[in-house]
Amino acid sequence: MNRRCRSIKIVAVLVFSAALSGGLATAAPIAFPGTGTGYVYAEDFNEALGEEWSVDGWLTTDLFAGGATQVTKNGSGTGYVSPSSPSSLTYSDANFPLSAIKPAESFADYGFSGQWLINKGRAEDNGTATAKLEFNNLPEHTSIDIDLLLAVGDSIDGGTESSHADGPKTITVKVDGQTIFDFFFSAGGTNLSGDGVVKLISGGNLNSYYREQWNDNSGAGPSDENDRSMTSWTGDTAYDMSGYTGFTEIAHTSDQLTIEFIHNMSSSYTDEYQALDNLSVTLNGVAVPEPSTVVLLAVGVLLGSLTAVRRKR
Numbered sequence: 001m002n003r004r005c006r007s008i009k010i011v012a013v014l015v016f017s018a019a020l021s022g023g024l025a026t027a028a029p030i031a032f033p034g035t036g037t038g039y040v041y042a043e044d045f046n047e048a049l050g051e052e053w054s055v056d057g058w059l060t061t062d063l064f065a066g067g068a069t070q071v072t073k074n075g076s077g078t079g080y081v082s083p084s085s086p087s088s089l090t091y092s093d094a095n096f097p098l099s100a101i102k103p104a105e106s107f108a109d110y111g112f113s114g115q116w117l118i119n120k121g122r123a124e125d126n127g128t129a130t131a132k133l134e135f136n137n138l139p140e141h142t143s144i145d146i147d148l149l150l151a152v153g154d155s156i157d158g159g160t161e162s163s164h165a166d167g168p169k170t171i172t173v174k175v176d177g178q179t180i181f182d183f184f185f186s187a188g189g190t191n192l193s194g195d196g197v198v199k200l201i202s203g204g205n206l207n208s209y210y211r212e213q214w215n216d217n218s219g220a221g222p223s224d225e226n227d228r229s230m231t232s233w234t235g236d237t238a239y240d241m242s243g244y245t246g247f248t249e250i251a252h253t254s255d256q257l258t259i260e261f262i263h264n265m266s267s268s269y270t271d272e273y274q275a276l277d278n279l280s281v282t283l284n285g286v287a288v289p290e291p292s293t294v295v296l297l298a299v300g301v302l303l304g305s306l307t308a309v310r311r312k313r
Contacts, residue, residue: 028052031137032257032283039139039283045276046114057129057263059120063112063277064236067104068210070097077211081228084214089221091214091228101212102205102230110200110238111149111278118275119265128264133281135257142285146173146247146259149200149277152189153236154209156265156272171274172262173247176254181246185274187233196243203235209270210234249284257281 028051033041045060068079074090076082081098083090107116117131150171173181183192190202211231214222222228241247259281263274 029134029136029256032135032139034139034283034286037286037288039141039286040280041135042278042280044114044278045117052134054130054132054134056131057120057265058117058131058261060115060117061269062115063107064207066106066108066207067102067205067236068100068208069104070099071210071212072097078209079211081212081214082231084216084221087216087219087221089214089216089219091222091225094225098225098228100205100210100230101226101228102210102235104205105201107151107206107236107238111240112151112238113277116151116275116277117261117279118269118273119263119267121265121268128262131261133259136255138255138257138283140253140287141283142251142253143249143283144175144252144257145249145280145282145284146175147242147278147280147282148247150192150239150241151236151275151277152185152192152239152273153207153234154272155187155233155267156185156189156274170264172260174258174260174262175250175252176256176258177260180250188235189237189274190235192237192239195245196241196248198240198243200238200240202237203230203232204237205230206236206238 030050030052032039049060070079071081072079073096074081074083074094081090081094119129121129152171170182170184172179172183185191188203190199192199211234212228213231215227215229217223217227261276265272265274269275
């Protein structure tokens with residue numbers, strides 16, 4: 001289902017009590033919001049966050065302001081053009097600053113807005129970071145849908161899952177303790193695919209941690225000051241997960257619901273990041289009384305009232 005076409009959306013709220021206690025605090029579950037057949041919880045992370053959330057190793061902060069518009073000198077840092085490899089060649093006549101080869105864009109161009117939930121750094125106590133959302137008093141239902149926008153990028157993380165001494169950079173989603181999504185991102189975060197996953201942009205220039213490299217041209221070096229390319233592992237990638245089949249019609253009938261978003265990033269978002277926005281959770285198949293049942297109940301109440309009036313008289 002498309003996120004924009006869904007008839008039901010919902011809002012979730014975060015509280016930072018975990019930061020005060022040094023670990024994952026216990027959330028205070030709330031009754032799942034909605035009436036009739038429409039039960040949806042939506043969170044855009046732009047307002048004050050509530051007690052149904054507990055957060056450790058995540059935070060809400062403003063979206064990146066936008067991509068870099070230029071590079072300023074030769075070098076290996078942010079906003080620089082590194083020597084071509086393996087020949088260590090640059091273009092000596094470059095007239096800095098130079099306009100970025102990859103056009104600057106913004107996550108706002110792809111449906112993100114205001115603030116988002118992003119990795120703060122790995123929790124020291126257990127090696128993972130968790131944002132947990134809890135509900136109680138759910139009405140009778142058959143399944144749930146989860147919608148969200150997902151952003152990943154910068155040096156996240158390259159190599160293979162087994163090549164990371166501190167563990168691969170994964171994002172995991174659990175429902176009532178059961179893993180429904182677990183994925184390892186390679187450099188720039190461009191490698192996620194799946195039935196219903198929509199890649200909004202791949203390896204884009206959407207934040208200021210942008211870098212370029214001079215083209216090597218088989219050892220000849222760059223031909224002019226524009227013969228360069230964006231360093232792929234510093235790129236930004238965004239996904240619309242609203243149609244992902246793993247998040248659609250998740251079997252669920254309990255009157256309690258817990259959803260966890262987990263990362264094991266050791267770095268803060270200024271180095272590499274995973275971020276969520278426009279989260280919604282929908283209850284499907286909510287049972288309501290049939291019209292005939294409602295009428296019979298109303299008649300029963302009316303007859304009871306009339307009987308009471310007669311007895312008074």
